[in-house]
Structures are given as structure tokens and as C-alpha cells.
């Protein structure tokens with residue numbers, strides 16, 4: 448691996464946001480393509496962070512720092528990736544369901560999925576079932592991810608799946624759900640395709656669902 452790519456990976460692991468734009472520019476100046484920088488610099492860094500988080504060696508604040516470091520580089524690479532029409536692993540829309548304002552975990556999932564090579568459309572929080580339906584029609588994603596942190600808003604996940612069914616687009620996507628009160632049993636009960644308990648597991652699951660892992 449070129450030195451600048453391994454520096455990018457290390458800086459993500461260390462959560463050193465400040466050095467990311469400079470290193471990204473250096474990689475571009477050295478003639479590396481945006482996709483190569485993503486695949487061989489950023490993704491190995493985030494992959495390592497995901498593994499450490501799952502092993503209990505890294506915690507949420509550190510993962511957030513790493514994700515922000517990655518974002519600093521992605522902000523520069525995104526337009527270049529779009530320009531060259533680079534094929535990402537897949538497309539995912541994510542949102543916290545209606546009535547729920549908790550978005551820290553969902554944003555973490557968004558950043559890990561981006562680090563895993565997905566084109567991510569984050570719809571934000573308090574997202575109504577109709578807004579999910581509209582987004583599925585507009586972006587034609589492979590995956591829909593829903594987050595809920597309140598036992599009272601978990602029902603909105605079921606309502607969203609129903610709304611997707613009624614709009615005739617349920618079968619065009621895989622649905623993955625998560626959030627502290629959500630369980631695999633609940634996912635089965637409401638007809639979601641997958642559940643993951645944390646952001647690292649979510650990005651791995653997302654890759655599995657699109658057949659990339």
C-alpha cells in the first residue's frame with residue numbers, strides 16, 4: 448500500500464480529522480483515483496475501527512471521531528466519485544422513524560455504511576412513513592435502514608414497512624432495522640429483512656444484504 452494510503456487509514460483509526468484534507472489532497476496529487484483512496488485508504492481504516500468497536504476496545508466517542516475524520520476526506524472525494532460515476536457497493540437510505548428524535552446511533556450507522564462503500568442518503572430523524580416511500584421512489588436504493596430508540600416509536604417501523612408495501616415498492620429493497628430497544632425477534636415480527644445491534648454489525652450486514660460480503 449502506498450504510504451499516503453496507510454497514513455489515511457491510520458489517521459481514521461486515530462480520529463485525526465485535521466490531517467485528512469491534506470493527506471487526501473496529497474493522495475490525489477500523487478495520481479491516485481478517488482475510488483482507490485476510498486477502497487485502500489478510508490475503508491481499511493473504518494474496517495479496523497468497526498472491529499475494535501465490536502471487540503469492546505473502542506467506544507462511541509472514539510468511533511464518532513474516526514467517522515468524522517473519514518467524512519472530512521469523503522467531502523473531497525464524493526464529487527470526484529460522482530463525476531467518474533464510480534460504482535459503489537450499493538445505495539442505502541437511512542432514517543430515524545416518525546416521532547423519534549434520537550439520531551446519534553443512526554448517524555453512526557450512516558457513517559460506517561459510507562465507510563463500507565455505500566452511497567448513503569440520510570433522511571434525518573422523525574421521518575414519516577410517506578417520506579421513506581418518497582425516498583425509495585426517488586433514490587431507488589438497495590437498502591432501507593430504520594432506527595428507533597423509543598419503545599413507543601418502534602411501531603412506526605412496522606407502519607413504514609406497511610406503507611412501502613402499499614406503495615408497491617417493498618420488494619424492491621431490503622429492510623434493516625436497529626436501535627437500542629429493537630431485537631431480532633421484533634424484526635422477524637414486523638417483516639424486516641435484517642437487524643443489527645451496532646453500527647459495525649450494521650455495515651457488515653448491509654454488505655451481506657447486497658451480496659458484497
Ligand code: B12
Nearest residue numbers: 547548549550551552592594597598625626627645646649
Ligand atoms: C442522547 C439521548 C437523547 C437525546 C437525543 C439527541 C440526539 N440527537 O440523538 C435527547 C435529549 C433529544 C433525547 C430525548 C428523549 N429521550 Co432520550 N436518550 C438519549 C440516550 C442518553 C442516548 C442515546 C444514544 O445516542 N446512544 C448512543 C448511540 C450510539 O447508541 P444507539 O442509539 O443505541 O445506536 C446504536 C445501535 O442501537 C445501532 N443502531 C441505531 N440505529 C440503527 C439503525 C439501523 C438500521 C441499525 C442496523 C442499527 C442501528 O447502532 C448504533 C451504533 O452502534 C438514551 C439512553 C441510552 N443510554 O441509550 C436515552 C433514551 C433513549 N431516551 C429516552 C427517552 C424516554 C427520551 C425522551 C422521551 C425524554 C423526554 N421525556 O423528553 C425524549 C424523546 C424525544 C423524541 N421524541 O425522540 C429513553 C427511552 C426509553 C424507552 N425505552 O422508550 C432512554 C433509553 C433513556 C432512559 N433510560 O429512559 N434523548
